[in-house]
Amino acid sequence: MPHRLIRFGFSRKHPEPRMFTRHDSLKPGYDVVIIGGGGHGLAAAYYLARDHGIRDVAVIDKGYIGGGNTGRNTTIIRSNYLTPEGVKFYDESVRLWQDLGEDFDLNLFYSTRGHYTLAHTDSAMRTMRWRAEVNKHYGVSSEAVDAAFVKRGIPMIDMTCGGHAPILGALFHAPGAIARHDAVAWGYGRGADRRGVEIHQQTEVTGIRLQGGRVAGVDTTRGPIATSRVLCAVAGFTPRVLDMVDLNTPIYVHPLQAMVSEPIKPWLDPIIVSGSLHVYVSQTARGELVMGASLDPYELHQTRSTLDFTESLSAHILDMFPFLGDVKVNRQWAGLADMTPDFAPIMGLTPVEGFCLDAGWGTWGFKATPVCGKTMSHTVATGRNHPLIEGFAMDRFARYRLTGEKGAASVGH
């Protein structure tokens, strides 16, 4: 076996199949160009090829696939949102997640854990009951539970949270899950690649050509592409791409940081979220604690890390789990969150004909990856917004029809 491995290492041919085909050059034109090779862009490419028979698609990314927010989130999947639009949309996503691993023939480490949103005040308990009722109305498993239930589910928690934020109860969402985020991007990428989609990494968009108010092509650092349909799925870089087609949106960009601890013995099964303490935490299959807090407090287009963040998040984690005092933080990172005023995405067709947008995913985009791919591929293929995303249309602001989603992660509410 080692002999074979050495021969393999020295051979010029690598017979083992690679995840993706490497394309040396761009074609002069494609049916559809998808800007952004993250989970959302690759999922849209996958469903375009699989469900709509549109295979002449290029996915272009200025970095590498899954290197943006797809690889920077805390991998939580849930559907216990507050507004009917949100609940229906994310519930479809949770359903799509279930059989994705089989679809891809790739282990996504999809792990259903149960998800607790802790309530430390009476008013928070009231919101939890409200969310539970909205969820149940749409058939989502979700219930308001009392303090004893929380203690049974999370025996290691300090129910007083350091004495200053006693836990009164929680919203318990049994289908809450985590998954391996890189595998999601690779799975969608490989599935799209096998169906004829071209993935071009290290290819930055420098401009979008318009002719008579509609898309005519995309200019990139590796040459121009002619196309009549563009899907923009670039998260924190959305405003820069929108500047190329002269569209204004309410999107503003703040960094969102997260960190991970050294691996420790499995002790935390469910996913814990506390809006009051600005904490969400789960334990991965490797034993690391993945922890996140709230958005950075001001606009910034940079993925730097701060000590302020580590300090305040650690303090809140210790409020809940004082025994973690000796555990070390291993890594810390940030992503650029594209935020909207109503904490809901901006999706679908735009006033520029042929230019579709999948943006405003701020702090809640990973869990929606499959359903975004599904609905955006439908929108691109048919030229009409998918019914599930009608509430997220770009013109809702001009009509003062905001969605009022307060179930989003990492936002103060």
Next chain:
Amino acid sequence: MKIMTCPLNGPRPVSEFVYGGEVRHSPDPDTCSDAEWSSYVFDRSGSPGIKYEWWCHIASGYWFIALRDTARDAVIATYPVETVRQPLEPAARA
């Protein structure tokens, strides 16, 4: 950015300040169109650039203007509000 120079209190740690958004000027509500007004209410300049922003020093409750590069996280200058009674010129986009 770890330290910001407050026009009133001098250099202070950035954790003592809160961000109040970009300095913007409202269109005249009596004469502007509905589209202009909703665009003023909701739309933001989301791209990175050098922008005039409202900041407040929390401890003293003092609001002032900072010129900041949102790509590099660097404060270029800070001004008391009194010195900028005239509408600020839109900063050059970096």
